[in-house]
Amino acid sequence: MDQGQGALTQLRAYLAQRDLPTNTRLPPERELCDILGVSRGELRKALAVMESNGELWRHVGKGTFMGARPAKEYSDVAGIAALTNPRDVMRARLLIEPQIAREAALNATAEDIAEMKQCMVASVQAQTWRQYENCDNRLHRTVVEAAHNTVLLALFDTLNAVRRAVVWGRLRNESVRPPKDHHSFAEHEALVRAIEERDLDGAGLAMLRHLSHVQDNLLAARQAAE
Amino acid sequence: MDQGQGALTQLRAYLAQRDLPTNTRLPPERELCDILGVSRGELRKALAVMESNGELWRHVGKGTFMGARPAKEYSDVAGIAALTNPRDVMRARLLIEPQIAREAALNATAEDIAEMKQCMVASVQAQTWRQYENCDNRLHRTVVEAAHNTVLLALFDTLNAVRRAVVWGRLRNESVRPPKDHHSFAEHEALVRAIEERDLDGAGLAMLRHLSHVQDNLLAARQAAE
DNA sequence: AAGTCTAACCAATTCTTGATTGGTTGCGCA
């Protein structure tokens, strides 16, 4: 019984001796057995104790590392897109973009608003669906730029990239349909007007309504496809 | 001179014959030479024309693919961190995390809430500042996980990574200060309670208040450092 | 009879090595 804890104390001594930066890999179990002169079973018991204590973590094929197990962090756009679905993307837009619109209403400059209006004019004059989408994307990004916050802009770009990657396989029928009385025109105008009038709630609400309609269209298109 | 364009027309004919889904890889240049009976130099000229035309794209070691080259769109955390400042990061948290908390109140399961409570207990028992920060991070991430939305989780992770990168160089005096009556304890409890009671507004408000206090502390620490 | 050591095996992961592929250069030839 004493030897069981003996392995743990020996391991602790070994780790204390060479001061341990977090996330450093320590030698494989079989080597540690030789070093500490302990059987693998006892060593594994000691390691299990320390692991459940959060002092280190192990993974098959990788090894044993100091510190707490790192959480899975998603930063890769393709990786995110593979793990998610249009619903979650749309939900995220509904939650986040209205907030950014509020911030834009707070910080937008005259130049920002001028560019928004220019985008709106261009979107009305667009002849193809592709052109319209470009104008629409540009308008939305201009709104985010108007918040004058690099972090928000980066998050928006990431969200946008995921959106494009996810919707990729959905809409291939974007041939030669020019939108005429698209609902977005009035909604965009309301959004820009609210931003211009520094109406935070109005801007957030306008963005929320606009995205809700976009969501409705998405669902409708999806049902029509089935 | 005619043969130079002859290779291009032959290539075009070959591609037109088998109708081409985008992002499909076509045979390597050496094979195409045999197939079309054209020298590699001429073939490469034709490929260069089509590539500059945006009809296909090539990459060493990968191959030649139909369609436009996929955009990079990598959200480089280090790049964002270099271009921003703690204020913008904090502002983004204030705008986004309360919204995610609302979504968590809507979708949290019993397991999610149990883990949140476990994090809170651990954070109170934490002996070192480092341990407390781990618990705090874990709690916040659990809240985001409770939203059950991969996109929101990914955005939060990105934001978090930027935050760590930005604040990294700021606070190095985190030696042996164990927090006792930290303001966060009560705020965390209010947040988790609101989520448990499916109180969307309450959850959002609790998160907002909590982050506001965090921001105040940040500003105070910064002023104290100057 | 319970515990422990040893050895072997398993599955996940990493490392290594060879082959593939677009890009480039030099030589021969007309």
Add this chain to the structure above:
DNA sequence: TGCGCAACCAATCAAGAATTGGTTAGACTT
């Protein structure tokens, strides 16, 4: 000069070997 041909280069991929934590079975000790 211009074209074809061959060889070479660096980036990438692919398949197999080696590594590593996790598990099991049997012999041995107490």
